Amino acid sequence: MHELKLENLGSQCFEDNKITSLADYVQKVEELYSILEKENNANEKNNSEEDNVCGENNSEGDQAKELRNDGKRELYFRGQDNIEYGNTCPSLVRNKKQYNHESNMINDFLAKYPDLFKDCQNNVDRLALMQHHQLPTRMLDLTTNALIALYFAVEKDNCKDGVVYVFNNFYNEEFVDKALDASFTFELDKLAIIPHSSSKDHKVLKLKSAKRDSFSDQIEIETSLARMKQTDSKDFITEVTKFYQQLSKHSKSDKEVWGKAYLDYLKALNKRIDYSSLSCDAGKLLHKYDNFNDAVPTIRLYHAIERDSGNFDHIINPVEMYLPKIVTPRIIDQRIKNQQGLFMLVPFIFDNKGVGTESLLTKTQRLINTLLYTRRDVHTGKDKAVAFTIPCCMKEQIRKELSNIGISKSFIYTDATSYAQDIANSYKN
Structure with missing residues (x-):
């Protein structure tokens, strides 16, 4: 495999797996899942061994070595019909205006077609419907x-090679480091940003x-933020960035200080916490969190969430907002069901280096890259993301092969027009 150069995707290195037929593609995907099964089995074994070992003394260095995934790794795919597109950003990010x-x-769409959203239960449902009606949103389609x-990847005959990118549900720590370095002038430890939980004996961190x-509270927070006026959302982003800077002063001495302090906070939603019983760093952080939680922009966001979702505890974890999330929508239409669709919710941009330093596209792509599925290159020792490229000359053949197994336009788009086109094309040649 040679290296695929995609400079606009954060200069990320990709394995280039060229696809010449449907059978070739299926074989390569099966190889991916075989590797994934081994990874998940090894992780499950390590977690089981960890559960059986209690009371051992682990240094901070040992903790880093013993880092485990909390759950199984899953794969998600995104096909694009033009490899020269140069990014995997959602449509909203590609147009600054x-x-x-x-x-x-x-809000204009909601006001114009209220009946369309009558069965929606939250903002994720609303954004998913808007996405399928081709309104630009911060949701990135995956399957x-x-x-x-x-x-x-082969849908259009546009004289361009197609490409399928592979994502997963765990953040790549190296890519998170790159994103943090590019976002902030201060040093913020990745373990403060990557969601994690402690093991039963609280000595081993597990990546979540x-x-x-x-119905996730975190998803409702971020999708409600998307509906706020731009001036209000910008003010909130400023508050979060301030909190990151304050957190950076603590994370060097204790990488878990925020996670532990926040869990203590959640145990007492009435905020009547005796900070003096906590460590000095944790107590100081919680005082700063109180300031963040009581800031006017944060209160406005709480009002927006309650408008959309009803009652909501006034609890936001600011560090959860930095990285993208994979969201599984409710099956609210046949298209989502047939496409086995889910979304990547692309986050707002939090940084303190100034808007003009890089384009919005570059900043967003760098965050998206944190969920690319990678494999370690045995020669260079670096992680390479996995992509499948389809030469333009093979698109028509592979479309026919997909149609033979029921993957056609009418199956993807589920409307009468698409079905009519499929019928017409079947008698064309």
Whole structure:
């Protein structure tokens, strides 16, 4: 395999797996899942051994070596019909003017077609419907079905090679480091940003999956933020960035200080916590968290969430907002069901280096890259993301092969027009 150069994807190195037929693609995907099964089995074994060993003394260095995944790794696929596209960003991010009017577009659509959203239970449902009606949103379409992604990669005869990118539900620590370095002038430890939990004996950190369901409080927070006026959302982003800077002063001495302090906070939702009983760093952080929680922009966000979801505890974990999440939507239409679709919720940009230093596209792509599925290159020792490229000359053949197994336009788009086109094409040649 030679290296695929995709400079606009954060200069990320990719394995280039060229696809010449449907059978070739299926074989390569099966190889991926075989590797994934071994990884998950090894992780499950390590977690089981850890549960059986209590009371051992682990140094901080040992903790780093013993880092485990809390859950199984899953794969998600995204097909694009033009490899020269140069990014995997959602449509909203590719147009700066639309990005600056995100909340206006969402609320205008809701006002124009209220009946369309009558069965929606939260903002994820609403954004998913808007996405399928081609309104630009911060939701990036993914699928658990590699064949569906392949269809999107070969859908158009545009004289361009197609490509399928592979994502997963755990953050790549190296890519998170790159994103943090590019975002902030201060040093913020990745373990303060990557969601994690402690093991039973509280000596081993476990990375938490980036996957959330559509009723997740965290997802409701971020999708409600998308509906706020731009001035209000910017003010909130400023508050979060301030908190990151304050957190950076503590994370060097104790990488778990925020995680432990926040768990203590959650145990007492009435906020009547005796900070003096906590460590000095934890107590100081919780005082700063109180300031963040009581800031006017944060209170405005709480009001927005309650408008959309009803009662909501006034609890936000600011560090959860930095990285993208994988969201599983409710099956609210046939298209989501057939496409086995899910979304990556692309986060707002939090940084203190200034808007003009890099484009919005570059900043967003760097965050998206943190969920790329990678394999370690045995020669260089570096992680390479996995991608499948389909030469333009093979697109028509692979479309026919996909159609033979039922993956056609009418299956993907589930409307009468698509079905009619499929019928017409079947008699064309």
